[in-house]
Amino acid sequence: MKIKSLYSDFQVTENPNTLDTAPGQFSFYCLSKTGQTTLDAFRQLQAAWGYHNDQLSFGGLKDRHAVTIQYFTIWNGPKKDYTLGPLEIKYLGTRTVPYRSSDIQSNHFEVIIRDLPRAAKADIEQSVREVQQVGCPNYFDDQRFGSVGPDKRFIAKEIISGNSEAALKLALIGEYEHDRAGAKREKQILKEHWGDWQKIQGLLSKSRDIRVFRYLTQRRSDFLGAMELLRPELQGLYFSAYQSYIWNRTLSYWLEANLPEEARSSISTRLKDLAAPRRLPENYQAEWKTFELPYPSARLKPLATESWVEPLKKVMAEEGFPLEQMKTGVRKLFFSKGVRKASMEPQGLKISFAKDENHPERIRLQIGFDLPPGSYATMILKRILNKHASSTHLPEISSE
Incomplete structure (x- = not known):
């Protein structure tokens, strides 16, 4: 094909x-x-x-x-x-x-x-x-996850886990399929001289991330502060990617919990195979057409009666922390609020x-x-x- x-x-x-x-x-x-x-x-x-x-x-x-x-x-x-x-x-x-x-x-x-x-x-x-x-399930597809490299590590998850240096490394030197030659050269320099910010400033004086290197020259261990100096559109991509990934998996588990295996199909994505309905029992048809699933974050306060609570808990358990910890602790770095229609x-x-x-x-x-x-x-x-x-x-x- x-x-x-x-x-x-x-x-x-x-x-x-x-x-x-x-x-x-x-x-x-x-x-x-x-x-x-x-x-x-x-x-x-x-x-x-x-x-x-x-x-x-x-x-x-x-x-x-x-x-x-x-x-x-x-x-x-x-x-x-x-x-x-x-x-x-x-x-x-x-x-x-x-x-x-x-x-x-x-x-x-x-x-x-x-x-x-x-x-x-x-x-x-x-x-x-x-x-x-x-x-069809209204999943986010692979293009939403362009900031996720071959190792499938999420920058936002590293920040939540307190690994701000690992998060910055992923942002600056993570390898991606569509990296151009200039980006590859810059990443190689960062790999070789990581931590020597003065030298990196000299070698990458025309980099779009020069503000990050200057900041770390003065505040060597404040990697979270350095993250805030990355281009705003990139910061948004890092957090929307992880939030969308959890949203996808929650919806997939919701479908698995509500539909027998013979009533389900599967959709392949780069990060995870996801469930899709082939047919719906009559008692689920109305709910499926109107179902809206909230974007996960620490600000979400679900009622125990919501049908998506248990699927979301299952996802968070697999991620290794409860929903209440899904926050950055930094004002400028945050997860979005809102809901998304589950079906299209x-x-x-x-x-x-x-x-x-x-x-x-x-x-x-x-x-x-x-x-x-x-x-x-x-x-x-x-x-x-x-x-x-x-x-x-x-x-x-x-x-x-």
Whole structure:
């Protein structure tokens, strides 16, 4: 099975609540791109137009390995189009408020899976029927855990456990699949000279983490304070990754506790296999469609009667500390509050099969569906492809 043969095999289109414009200070644009991340596209546009980051507002990140369409605003931005290679910007008018994630109604996905065996057709059709009937768990998928290296250690867990130096080491020298050459060289220097912050300052004077090295030169053992000097967007990733991991496992245990094995399927992720319903007993159907699972943290004060309390306790026992200890002890480093819907129902889910023109005797599958913001399209693909996707790395596409 081939997932990423062509960029055009993944098409993601953001559907805003409205495209209406009105006289205002926020210039409104449509961004179409191929083979770039959203942030790469904005860096290219910023170099051309010279706006400040504070002027930019957008709804979510779209995948690199796809053809994508999304929307954004720039405060007092230029009233013109921009095109360079696979990047195309269309000026739509102005708005009175910036464009944000709350302006996204849904994201539409069109995905082509190639090089499938003909025997997979019946399994996939059955999985589609099941998803149409009971939906899919609204799990966070692998792209949420980009800050977790091959050893599967979480930076946030090290902080909770009081291992602030280990946490900083993971943040600064952890090895990741997509590290570029410059990042690898910097990490090698840090490995060789860890603790000699004066020397590291000299060797890495142009590093984006130079403030961290300067701080540790003065306060050699305050690794937690140094963590606070890392880029804010990275700090957020470290804590959301661990919180999302615990949330996933809690929901999976909830499903295992409430569904017999024959009524469950499994979804493979890089960190853990997770349960998914194939069918639901009648007495669980209403609860499943409305079930909201809170984000775990020490600030969460669950009632003993909540159905997810025991699954969460089981996860925390495996992690080695109670929920009450899931805190950082530092004001600037924290876990989010809130709830997340446990299930997602792809709207307009359609599939079609055709002969794969690139692979004789094999077939290709086209899948189309809409998801609300924050849900991961890869979860739908994994659930539908089921055993055919268990050993295949799916591209990082989400509805965020």
